Amino acid sequence: MKYLSEEDVVNYKRDGFIFVKDLFSPEEVQIMLEDIENEGGAVNHYLNARLDGSGRRAKISIWHSLNNDVWAAASTHPRIVNNIRILQGEDVAFFHGKVMLKEAQSGGAWEWHQDYGYWYDQGFVFPRMMSAFVALDPATAENGCLRVLKGSHKLGRLTHGAVGDQTGADMERLNQISQYFEEVTCEMTPGTVLFFDSLLLHTSAPNNSDYHRRSFIICFNALSNPQFRKKKLCSLDPCPVGTEDSILKFALQPEVAGV
Numbered sequence: 001m002k003y004l005s006e007e008d009v010v011n012y013k014r015d016g017f018i019f020v021k022d023l024f025s026p027e028e029v030q031i032m033l034e035d036i037e038n039e040g041g042a043v044n045h046y047l048n049a050r051l052d053g054s055g056r057r058a059k060i061s062i063w064h065s066l067n068n069d070v071w072a073a074a075s076t077h078p079r080i081v082n083n084i085r086i087l088q089g090e091d092v093a094f095f096h097g098k099v100m101l102k103e104a105q106s107g108g109a110w111e112w113h114q115d116y117g118y119w120y121d122q123g124f125v126f127p128r129m130m131s132a133f134v135a136l137d138p139a140t141a142e143n144g145c146l147r148v149l150k151g152s153h154k155l156g157r158l159t160h161g162a163v164g165d166q167t168g169a170d171m172e173r174l175n176q177i178s179q180y181f182e183e184v185t186c187e188m189t190p191g192t193v194l195f196f197d198s199l200l201l202h203t204s205a206p207n208n209s210d211y212h213r214r215s216f217i218i219c220f221n222a223l224s225n226p227q228f229r230k231k232k233l234c235s236l237d238p239c240p241v242g243t244e245d246s247i248l249k250f251a252l253q254p255e256v257a258g259v
C-alpha cells in the first residue's frame with residue numbers, strides 16, 4: 001500500500017501537486033496499455049480530438065461513468081481513491097476518466113489552463129476538485145510531458161477563453177504572473193502518479209519525438225461540492241473503492257494474448 005503521509009499532505013497543499021512513484025506496477029500499466037491497443041476497447045470507443053492553438057490534434061478519450069473495464073478498476077483502485085480522499089480531506093465522487101493519447105510525431109499540445117477553468121463553466125460551486133495523472137509511457141520533456149507552475153493553485157481561478165478547441169488561461173495575465181512561480185517539468189516513469197489540484201496551472205507541448213506519451217487522468221469532485229448545471233453531470237455518490245488486485249483481473253488470458 002502506498003498511502004500519503006501528513007507531511008505529503010502539507011507539501012501538496014503548499015505546491016498544488018505531489019508525485020507518487022510506482023503507484024501502479026509494470027503489470028498493471030501493461031494491462032492498461034493493452035486496452036488502449038484493443039480496437040474494440042473503451043479508449044477507441046470514446047476517442048475524440050481537440051485542436052490546440054496551432055491546429056494540431058490532441059487526442060483524448062473521455063467518459064463520465066464507471067463501467068466494467070480496466071479504467072474503472074484503476075479509477076476505483078484503493079491506491080487512487082484513498083490517496084485522493086487523504087489529499088482532498090473528505091470523501092469524493094468520481095467525475096470522469098480520460099486517456100490522453102499524445103502519439104509519436106503527431107500529438108498536439110495542451111494549452112496553459114487550470115482544470116477548474118473548464119469545470120467552473122460546468123457549474124461546480126467550489127474548486128474542491130482534483131485529478132490523478134497516471135503515466136503509462138515514460139513522460140519526458142522530449143515527448144511533451146506535463147509542466148506545472150508550482151504553487152499556482154493559490155492564485156484562485158483565472159479567466160479562461162477558447163484556444164483552438166481547448167479552454168486556455170488568459171495568456172496576458174499568465175505572462176505577467178509566471179515569473180512568481182517555479183515551472184516544474186513533470187518527467188515520469190510508467191506507473192508513477194501525479195496528484196494535482198484543480199487550480200494548478202499546467203500545460204504540455206506537442207510530441208515531436210518518436211515515442212508515444214500516453215496517460216490516464218482520473219478526476220474527482222469533493223462530496224461537499226454541489227454542481228448547479230446539468231452539463232457533464234458528476235455523480236453525488238461516494239466513489240466506490242475496489243480491491244488491490246482489481247486491475248490484474250483484466251489481464252488478457254494467454255490464449256487471447258496469442259501467447
Ligand SMILES: O=C(O)CCC(=O)C(=O)O
Nearest residue numbers: 100110115146203204217
Ligand atoms: O495530457 C496532457 O498533456 C495535458 C492534459 C490536461 O492538461 C488536462 O487534461 O487537463
